[in-house]
Amino acid sequence: xxxxxxxxxxxxxxIALFTRDGTLLAGIAVGVLFGVEFLCLYVGLExxxxxxxxxxxxxxxxxxxxxxxxxxxxxxxxxxxxxLLLAFAGLATVFSDKLGGSGDMLFGDLLSLxxxxxxxxxxxxxxxxxxxxxxxxKLLLYQLAGAAVVGVxxxx
Numbered sequence: 001x002x003x004x005x006x007x008x009x010x011x012x013x014x015i016a017l018f019t020r021d022g023t024l025l026a027g028i029a030v031g032v033l034f035g036v037e038f039l040c041l042y043v044g045l046e047x048x049x050x051x052x053x054x055x056x057x058x059x060x061x062x063x064x065x066x067x068x069x070x071x072x073x074x075x076x077x078x079x080x081x082x083x084l085l086l087a088f089a090g091l092a093t094v095f096s097d098k099l100g101g102s103g104d105m106l107f108g109d110l111l112s113l114x115x116x117x118x119x120x121x122x123x124x125x126x127x128x129x130x131x132x133x134x135x136x137x138k139l140l141l142y143q144l145a146g147a148a149v150v151g152v153x154x155x156x
Contacts (some may be wrong), residue, residue, distance in 0.1 A: 003144040010137050017138055026129035030122055030139070031146015037118035038147055039154060040111045047108025055094055056112035062087045063120035071124050 010017050045053050065084055068074040076084070094109075122143075126132055131139060 003141055003148065006137055006141055006144065010141075015135060015137050017141065021134065022130045023134050023138070023142075026125060026131050027134075027138070027142035028146065030125055030129075030131060031142045031144075032150060033118050033122040033125065033146070034143040035147040035150025037115050037122060039150055040115035040118060044108045044111030044115060047104050048112060049105075052094060052105075052109055053112040056091070056109055057115045057119070059087070059091060059113055059116035060119040060123075062091075063117045064123060067120050067124045072127060 007017070009015075041053070041057055044056075048056075062084060065076060065080055069076050091113075126139070131142075
């Protein structure tokens with residue numbers, strides 16, 4: 001429904017969605033990553049607490065900093081590095097109380113962390129591809145379509 005609404009909005013505003021601009025393959029990949037990100041988020045919520053899920057999903061800047069350095073050639077300043085260490089210490093603190101806990105909560109935590117990872121990977125792919133030049137509406141439709149496909153594939 002959301003994708004249809006965005007499509008109608010684009011038609012009404014005269015925003016071109018189907019022009020050949022070299023974004024199709026990257027758009028499909030971003031859509032799949034976006035779908036997997038939300039799959040990890042929602043399945044993770046079934047196995048861990050909302051608070052832990054929220055914290056771990058929002059590890060995205062941690063993954064973005066690492067991915068930006070190794071995949072985009074961005075420099076990590078001393079300030080960024082110290083922030084990364086502080087973030088890592090926070091994640092270690094979150095996990096420390098459950099190291100001997102149930103495997104179910106650890107599974108949910110790992111999925112939640114994976115959601116943050118896939119969120120960062122989605123952003124990195126956008127920055128490395130022609131999608132960086134695409135309209136926000138086109139990018140949103142790629143993400144909604146990918147999430148719908150992933151959702152259909154994993155439905156019981």
